[in-house]
Amino acid sequence: MISIPPAANQMTIKQESRASARDSADITPSYQMTVKKESARPALARIASILCSNPQFQRFLSHRFAALWLQHNTLHDKERAAAVVRDACGIQSRSELDSDTEARQRYNRLIGLPFSTWKNSHGNNVP
Template sequence: MTRPALARTAGILCGHPAFRQFVAERFPAEWKDFSDLEDVERAAAVIRTVCEIPSRRELDADPAAAQRFHAKLGFPFNAWRRAACA
């Protein structure tokens, strides 16, 4: 089994209500900035803003962008989710 590309993973995460809740709580100003978008697109816009990328595809092409995703969103989301389940 191959590991999904990070851009695909980010897209899948945007579809999950728990991830959107995390993004809204962790980045309230950015979440508010995109209030005119539907929640899935809003989460994608916050990812692009936080990771400083024009497209989620950059997560697969730019190692620095991937690192920013993991440091600012991926790892913190996993910790947040574990804490919520505890």
């Protein structure tokens, strides 16, 4: 049986094994496991990955982090954007954005908020 309490952050999975009629009733094990529900908000690493494919985001990175952008000139744009994000945030993998609080803060301060501001100042239609 799966029950999800309203407004709860977890779901409970309860499995009960019933003994057959000929077996003793005291052999009925009960197992309970708690599983975290997936957040409705996408993980920052996933957002960063999607943005790295966006030409508008790539253009922003090439302006804001020109030296890093030039440093990775042998990579294609999507991989280049990912390398710039990793370097700017001081991480080896974008997945660290989900597990490292300081990396997440650096991303938001150096990339996330400035990109949002840049995008708004360019009318959201920069190629």
